[in-house]
Amino acid sequence: MKEKIIISVAILVAALSNALGDHHKNNSHLSRVEGVWIEEKFQEPEHFKSGFYKIIAGGEHRVLAIKDGILQWMHGGSVSYDGKILTEKPHYSTKGNDFPGQTLTFSVERKSDYFDQKGIPGSGSFEELSEKWNKVGDSEDSIEGSWIRELDNGRIMVKIIVDNFWQWVAVNPATTEVTASLGGSYSLEEGVYTETTHFRSKDNANWELGSQWQVEAKVSEGKLHFSGENQNGNDFVETWEKLDHNNHRYQTITKGRASILDFQRWCNAHQGLWMGEVTSVIGEDAFGTKKGSYTAYWQFELLEGGRVGSSRFSGNGKSGVGHTYYDPAEQEIVQINISSDGTIARSTITPDGSDWARQTTHTKPDGDQSQLSSNLTIDEGKGNITILISGKVGNEQITGQKNVWHRQHR
Structure with missing residues (x-):
């Protein structure tokens, strides 16, 4: 699905009028x-x-x-x-x-x-x-x-x-x-x-x-x-x-491809400590098989040099670490999460209009793999991230599992 980059022009910060004029x-x-x-x-x-x-x-x-x-x-x-x-x-x-x-x-x-x-x-x-x-x-x-x-x-x-x-x-x-x-x-x-x-x-x-x-x-x-x-x-x-910053049109809008500008925007939007009531997350062994919800936390920060993001997760008696970076050869944002239970989730992330598309290979400790697709919507004004996850884990079909994260602080 790699298509030509469609440009638009920022990020994200200054509120601009949509009307033309000086x-x-x-x-x-x-x-x-x-x-x-x-x-x-x-x-x-x-x-x-x-x-x-x-x-x-x-x-x-x-x-x-x-x-x-x-x-x-x-x-x-x-x-x-x-x-x-x-x-x-x-x-x-x-x-x-x-x-x-x-x-x-x-x-x-x-x-x-x-x-x-x-x-x-x-x-x-x-x-x-x-x-x-x-x-x-x-x-x-x-x-x-x-x-x-x-x-x-x-x-x-x-x-x-x-x-x-x-x-x-x-x-x-x-x-x-x-x-x-x-x-x-x-x-x-x-x-x-x-x-x-x-x-x-x-x-x-x-x-x-x-x-x-x-x-x-x-x-x-x-x-x-x-x-x-x-x-x-x-x-x-x-x-x-x-130029239209309100609609994130400063960032490179792609289908199936991301730029370093997108990586910077992704990291900026995820910076800080987050809390959520979640059913399960892609980085755990029991993903897709659990009922009910639990309170979880994760924290993201951009490391010195601005090329790698680091994250930590805790919830439901487990923890995890992750790294996010930009792959210039594949023109993708890459995220790797490793859980304390041995589960590995490797994701590629690209812009999808004003949202984000995430494709994940979910590998359990026994080596069984599943392919997951997620849509992420970030509301920076309210400090929310809404994630809809779909895919098949074992014999379980997951359709639109919803996790909502709330920023606690930057």
Whole structure:
């Protein structure tokens, strides 16, 4: 069932309006810090050719380091702001940048045309940071926001347009690495959109800085359409989808395939201590044969480095341990649980729309195996995970066994 990755664009954190329109009409606290900003110590007379920039638009953030028209490094992902604390969750970056999978929190106070950003003691990262970010430009164009599209080679393109600034990045969803990028300034006059390139990634060596791209631009039904003629004189239409974090559309949506972004989203959603009244769980020998229910607990944490999740289970007089990791070759999330009674459950997990599909090989201590299918629905707002499990264990047919877990704390 492996199909092409369908991209959409985050995670998960900032509440966005589904209505189209410019970012200034967003009534959330986040709108106060949306736009293009340059760190004061790196202020340059000519914008977007050199400097240290922070871009925030449509629930998406980026931090860019540019020198002489070459993108030195960057990271980007989802962002939220409650009026005091800015939370950045990088999901992709240039090679060698280890920010993806981390959560970065800063104290931010917006002033007139700048904001102060400071580290938070005890946050674990950038605690001594103290920066001043100055506003660059301002506009209220209908095409502003964050947009995504999929390339034929499976790369994800994420484009930000805000305050006369534009940038697209191409991301390898299996590694979260930014493989190519262009950016600069734009103008929009009577539907004619003109981009001027001021910087490029190191991989775009053949792209001429200062070159322009002119097309007609139109926003319709949540999509941004660019139309014009290509270099061969043929008509083309390039379509981008609107970013929508509320529906998890920032994450790569797949059927039968997962990305490292999905792994990060899975781990983030499972973090913490959980309690449930369960009939049985896939990691125990008696699964599918028990009646009634019992109280169980399990705890999940992402280990240092952000590549492996560790879990512990206890209930009904038994315990278990588990590990969750991402398999880049198979493009699957893999979970292995081992119970104190000797039962082993090996599962592969992939996104299924906004839910998750889990396929499990259940191996009893005597070597008997069963195949189980599960549907998992995660309600992060309520802190619930609902699991429906089906399959055949021995002579027992299981259909839609329901376990509900409630988060106790992160």
